[in-house]
Amino acid sequence: MAERLAIDGGTPVITEPIPSGMHGPSVIDDREINAVTEVLRSGKLFRFVENSNVAAFEQEATARLGVNHALMVNSGTSAIICALTGCGIGPGDEVIIPGYTYIATAAAVVGVGAIPVIAEIDESLGMDVADVAQKITPHTKAILPVHMQGVPCRLEEIVSLARAHDLKVIEDSCQCVGGRYKGKYTGTWGDAGAWSLNYYKVISCGEGGLVFTDDYDVYELAAFASDPAMPMWMSDKEWANQPFSRQCYRPSEILGAMARIQLSKLEDILGHTRRLKKAFLSELADDPKGYIRQHVDDPDGECGISAAIIVQDDQLAKKYAEALKAEGLGAGTAYNQGFPDRHIYCYWDSILKKQSAHPSGYPWNDPAYKGNVEYSPDMCPNTLSILGRALRFGFNVNMQEDHARLMAAVINKVDAALG
Numbered sequence: 001m002a003e004r005l006a007i008d009g010g011t012p013v014i015t016e017p018i019p020s021g022m023h024g025p026s027v028i029d030d031r032e033i034n035a036v037t038e039v040l041r042s043g044k045l046f047r048f049v050e051n052s053n054v055a056a057f058e059q060e061a062t063a064r065l066g067v068n069h070a071l072m073v074n075s076g077t078s079a080i081i082c083a084l085t086g087c088g089i090g091p092g093d094e095v096i097i098p099g100y101t102y103i104a105t106a107a108a109v110v111g112v113g114a115i116p117v118i119a120e121i122d123e124s125l126g127m128d129v130a131d132v133a134q135k136i137t138p139h140t141k142a143i144l145p146v147h148m149q150g151v152p153c154r155l156e157e158i159v160s161l162a163r164a165h166d167l168k169v170i171e172d173s174c175q176c177v178g179g180r181y182k183g184k185y186t187g188t189w190g191d192a193g194a195w196s197l198n199y200y201k202v203i204s205c206g207e208g209g210l211v212f213t214d215d216y217d218v219y220e221l222a223a224f225a226s227d228p229a230m231p232m233w234m235s236d237k238e239w240a241n242q243p244f245s246r247q248c249y250r251p252s253e254i255l256g257a258m259a260r261i262q263l264s265k266l267e268d269i270l271g272h273t274r275r276l277k278k279a280f281l282s283e284l285a286d287d288p289k290g291y292i293r294q295h296v297d298d299p300d301g302e303c304g305i306s307a308a309i310i311v312q313d314d315q316l317a318k319k320y321a322e323a324l325k326a327e328g329l330g331a332g333t334a335y336n337q338g339f340p341d342r343h344i345y346c347y348w349d350s351i352l353k354k355q356s357a358h359p360s361g362y363p364w365n366d367p368a369y370k371g372n373v374e375y376s377p378d379m380c381p382n383t384l385s386i387l388g389r390a391l392r393f394g395f396n397v398n399m400q401e402d403h404a405r406l407m408a409a410v411i412n413k414v415d416a417a418l419g
């Protein structure tokens, strides 16, 4: 006999709220406060100063990631834009992105004048490699995989597909800062990677981003894309490529100082969240009746900041979500009534309607574009089906392992009754 659910008048499993909070911002202490204060007191807020914090952050990130070059910018979106530019992506090019990612991924592609092509996801909640293969056209120049909620996608297969078609890979690792895949950091598998350091991310400096790559040319072109005056600020440097003018995504020393301290806390944050996820999984039933677990290609490397279960059908998923809530456990679902989730492609209105910043209708009407991409809200039915059945849970540094076990116990109870 399954235990009576709280929604049916039973006793809720969770009686004290599970602690909430962001990752990086939750661990801010005197070290960040002092580092930022020191910059303010020095009055030297511009990144091109002696002993620059931004430059030091770039070096420290380079060493941690084991890459040759890193460039700090002012957001994850600008990091993707600079990475795309660094890889030579521009007008006329199609870039394949998953249908489940923040709208910024698609916007970055549009930002360089290229065309986002939207591919399905699979039970990994990352790109469906078979669908990506089908969406390659003569205009495709790059694949842009995204590691959502700290879980690396099927990176090895994606990179080998890209190489077989001579395509670039730009990894959106904005939600997977510090995540590893088969021993190598996410973002370092392709031609360039991007981190976001915004408020919601694993480490944060409020707003910020990082582009990283092994390829010097990619780095240099990304650097030009980040600051039209780069050759002026670095006038003693010999450039290998011809400088060009673009937007300005330059970060300040305040961001650099805070990012350095947060980077030094990255492994502690992830050590904690990975322990939470392990505790959660060790409690979760091995033989659930009504759902499957999200496929995680490399459980050792993931950040441990999220877990997802995929229920058999969407009606049942709604029932699970309601029952879990009554037990004290909120789940992320695709049914945010009245609040369009910009992480799901069908809510990317400006992309689906090809809304341009200019009457010319670029990038879709750009004469350089010879393809005919079409969008519609139902163009990726598998993505909508999976997300419609997925229930997502988050782990954060304010939680203890007992909280994670309790979350799993709630899911076990609901599954035993409804599955």
Ligand SMILES: Cc1ncc(COP(=O)(O)O)c(C=O)c1O
Pocket (backbone or CB within 6 Å): 075, 076, 077, 078, 101, 102, 104, 105, 146, 148, 172, 174, 175, 196, 197, 198, 207, 208, 209
């Ligand atoms: C997957 C993904 N890509 C890109 C971005 C853009 O990062 P930012 O907000 O720092 O511009 C985000 C931010 O939420 C994200 O989640």
